[in-house]
Amino acid sequence: MPSYLVLQAARFGDLVQTKRLLLTLAVRGEVHLAVDEGLVPLARLLYPFARLHALAVHGAPSAVALDKNRAVLAHWRGMSFDGVYNCNYSPLTTALCRVFPIETVCGYRPELGRIARSPWARIGFTLSAKRVLTPLNLVDFWAYFAQDPVPPSTVNPTAKPGGRGLGVVLAGREARRSLPLPVLADLTQTAFGILHGPKVYLLGQRAEQPLARQLLRSLPVGMQARVEDLSGKTDWPGLVEALSGLDAVITPDTGSMHLAAHLGVPVLAFFLSSAWLHETGPYGEGHYVWQAARACAPCLESAPCPCATSCGQPFVGSAILRSLALVLGGKGRARAVTLPLGLQLWQTATDALGAKALLMAGEDAHARRRAEVRALLMAQVGLPQAEDALEAWSPEVQEWFFKDADWMLPPGRYC
């Protein structure tokens, strides 16, 4: 039986978003998954079929941690993997890959002292240069590290209310990507009303407990009794349990959002600043994302915002609350939503390539170009239905994608 190793040394959300790749490999053989030791309990829950390898990568360097990693490497040296999928463009994981024959390493491989990227991985970098046009979800980006990944529709269950109440994720890792507290309070209150007063669970880390207390205080007294603050109180199994069976989850772009999508819990996501639904939106059918879409979106997380995060402004006011009510009302009412300028509402779906977002409300000035890029990506991964779109590629998109070196040098090369 073939065996495959997937190296995913990134964070919580990335681990969940590696699902399609892992499912694909699991169909073909035995899957080994290497993650940071802190994520092993979660990986065990998410991917019970995988044999896990705990790495120390997230903490500061230490002798103990280094010895642990060495033991893992020594173990790997004694194994023979048919493929090693390095998901991270990281000198750390690439250094670990040096214990494998280079030709078995896929995605990012060590070469002449640097990180060489597969043709597909290079496409990811090309897309990141014009993020506004990207139609490729990160789940699919990693999935296509392997050929012919499993169908997108089989990755996550279709979103379906479970009857256990409403989840509210307090904040993402980047404060700039999270909604201001008053907006979050209004959204929570609106959803509470539409869902007929369900139990509400506040979700987050220990650092978000003050935020949870503030949110709680800002909610009507009658509602407070229905709210349970779980921030900082759940371990990984606890978080999975807390999310399972909820009717909906209000969230910024977070790992918990991806976990909810993994569980089939309907996601109501609010993306602003550098968060971009086309890249990291919830995967699967039937989730909703309100996307801030100013001309500067999506921005770079690492760069200071020259606009004082004004992309958060469209989230303030009654329009978004009305739109939330319509979405939660179901029966196709999302089509009736009207939104202020600079805001879009998307519903998630899948097609042959992977995750696909359908615009429900708002304007999308880049729709045509993004569709071109999507057709190009489909052709790139050998999906036949994209062929009839070949002639539609604009010179701009062609010049962006097709580099002289790729035309002239051997195909399939890593560089």
Next chain:
Amino acid sequence: MSLAPLRILVVLPMYGGSLSIGHYCATALGGMGHVVKVFDATLLYPAFTGLRALGLPQAATSQLENAFLHVVAQAIWAQVQSLEPHLVLAAAQAPLGRGLLQRLRRSNVRTAMWFVEDHEIFSYWRSYAPLYDVFAVIQKEPFLSKLAALGQHNVLYLPLAALPEVHRPLDLTQQERREYGADIGFMGAGYPNRRLAFRQLAGRDFKIWGSDWEDEPLLVSHVQRAGARISSEESVKIYNATRINLNLHSSMQTRDLVSHGDFVNPRTFELAAIGAFQLVDERSLLPELFAKDELATFATLEEMFAAIDHYLACPEERRAIAQRARAKALREHTYAARMTALLDFIQERMGAWPQDQRREESLPEELSPQLRDSLDRLLRTLGLGPHAHFDEVIQALRARSGVLSDVEATLLFLDEWRKQYARK
């Protein structure tokens, strides 16, 4: 080694005779415990010559060649940035242009060229010698004065040498002795003086090895392998197998076939180190390198022919001279000795080498005692000295091809990990 280990980038030429000398320097420096990286410009030479083969108009070809040389310079600069060498050592004809040499000077990277050419034939040194911090040469006056007049005062007379790891006595098989052996042998290119001088040996047990012997009917039956180029490894076998190795220094002129020039060619040292007997023409700089009883010399062709007959008849005498020559070469004329002299000279003229942290201080605190032990063992397999800096170990590991051991990959990982945290 008296010096702390240095990082040295040896830049080889794209082609030519100093190529092997550059390799020998790198080997010697590595053997001395320095961290040596070779910039192998020969890898780029096919692309360079390919431009000319395209048959473009001359102006276009020249423009493209200049652009290509610029790319080569950028590649060397990238190597410099990566290695951060204490010294860039250029072999003659190394592709270090003016711009790059100036850039290296601005960056306080010391540069040296070992100009192992005849300054009267290769005149380009006038433009480039002043751009190097140190210019080592194989000739003395008037070359030294000419360099001083150009403003290059850091000039070192550094005669050629042998590499004992390569130039050594070999136990040849019977078949190898038959293939390479002869009473008289010559290994080298067919310069005009040699062609004329060797004609009188036609008909004897005489083998000529090397290129550029075309259109020499008298010698055609003596030229081996139709004048194909001979590798360094095979040269050593030829020297070992030949009873009398002729060593006539090359000359373009045909009036005096024994040119009585100054510098001593590499073959002299290589034959000596091998312990192979040679008949070498007299050179003005030879007596200070070898004593009279260490080499058999000749001043005229008549003396050469007489000596051939004499020494063919006296194998014991040949053996005694060759052994004395070998002892001298190993004692004084190795590349290690030359590189020591060069590095000492650079230090003397330019001040002490910038000191890195001591090795112990350079070791990351995250290394457990067990990993430290493994690191010590690893140094030997990497060809690094016992005092190699941790960064040098990482550099060597990065350059290593193939699958690494768990210890090696762990060290690479640690380096990246530390960098990541240093950025945070």
